[in-house]
Amino acid sequence: xxxxxxxxxxxxxxxxxxxxxxxxxxxxxxxxxxxxxxxxxxxxxxxxxxxxxxxxxxxxxxxxxxxxxxxxxxxxxxxxxxxxxxxxxxxxxxxxxxxxxxxxxxxxxxxxxxxxx
Amino acid sequence: xxxxxxxxxxxxxxxxxxxxxxxxxxxxxxxxxxxxxxxxxxxxxxxxxxxxxxxxxxxxxxxxxxxxxxxxxxxxxxxxxxxxxxxxxxxxxxxxxxxxxxxxxxxxxxxxxx
Numbered sequence: 001x002x003x004x005x006x007x008x009x010x011x012x013x014x015x016x017x018x019x020x021x022x023x024x025x026x027x028x029x030x031x032x033x034x035x036x037x038x039x040x041x042x043x044x045x046x047x048x049x050x051x052x053x054x055x056x057x058x059x060x061x062x063x064x065x066x067x068x069x070x071x072x073x074x075x076x077x078x079x080x081x082x083x084x085x086x087x088x089x090x091x092x093x094x095x096x097x098x099x100x101x102x103x104x105x106x107x108x109x110x111x112x113x114x115x116x117x
Numbered sequence: 118x119x120x121x122x123x124x125x126x127x128x129x130x131x132x133x134x135x136x137x138x139x140x141x142x143x144x145x146x147x148x149x150x151x152x153x154x155x156x157x158x159x160x161x162x163x164x165x166x167x168x169x170x171x172x173x174x175x176x177x178x179x180x181x182x183x184x185x186x187x188x189x190x191x192x193x194x195x196x197x198x199x200x201x202x203x204x205x206x207x208x209x210x211x212x213x214x215x216x217x218x219x220x221x222x223x224x225x226x227x228x229x230x231x
Binding site: 090107108 | 148150152218223
C-alpha cells in the first residue's frame with residue numbers, strides 16, 4: 001500500500017459545527033503532516049507529528065486541533081471555524097530520519113476540500 | 118527565514134517547445150523537491166535532489182540542483198499537452214536536519230497549447 005487516504009473528500013460546515021478530517025497510511029511512515037492550501041496558492045505547513053508526537057505547530061489557531069492516535073492515523077479536529085478557513089487540507093506522510101540527508105519524500109493524500117459557511 | 122521563489126509563475130508553451138522553470142531559495146539547504154499538481158488534485162512527487170550538481174530526468178522533465186547558487190531548474194523538453202499542470206519546488210531548511218519544514222514556492226502554472 002503506497003497511498004495516503006483522506007476522508008471526507010468534501011466537507012461543508014457551519015461556523016458553530018464540530019467536525020474532523022481523517023488521514024490514514026500503511027507505509028510504516030513515522031512522520032505525518034497537515035498542510036493547508038488555499039486556491040491558487042502553495043501548500044502551507046500546519047502540523048508535523050513524528051512518532052505520534054507533535055513536533056511542529058506552525059502557529060495554527062486553536063480552532064484546529066490535531067491528533068495522532070497511532071502510527072497510521074492522523075486526525076484534524078475542527079471547531080468554530082471561520083469562512084476564511086475554507087481550503088484544501090492535505091495530509092502527507094514520510095519516513096523520519098533525523099540527521100541524515102536522506103530522501104524522506106512526502107507522500108500526499110488527495111486532500112479534503114473544506115467549505116465553511 | 119527561508120524563502121523559495123519560482124519563476125515564471127505562469128508559462129504558456131507551444132507543444133514541441135523547450136522551456137525552463139527556475140527555483141531560487143534563500144538559505145542553506147541540501148534537499149529540494151519538485152511536485153506536480155493537477156487542478157483540484159493532490160501533489161505528485163516528481164524529483165528529489167539531494168546534492169550539489171544532482172541531475173534527474175523522467176521523460177520530458179529534467180531537474181537539476183546547484184546548492185552553491187541556491188538554484189534548481191526544471192527543464193521541459195518538447196512539451197506535450199499532458200504536462201499542463203502547476204509545478205511546485207519545495208525546500209527543507211537546514212542541512213540533513215529537522216524534518217517537516219518543507220517550504221513551497223508559489224508554483225508555476227504551465228499550459229501547453231497545440
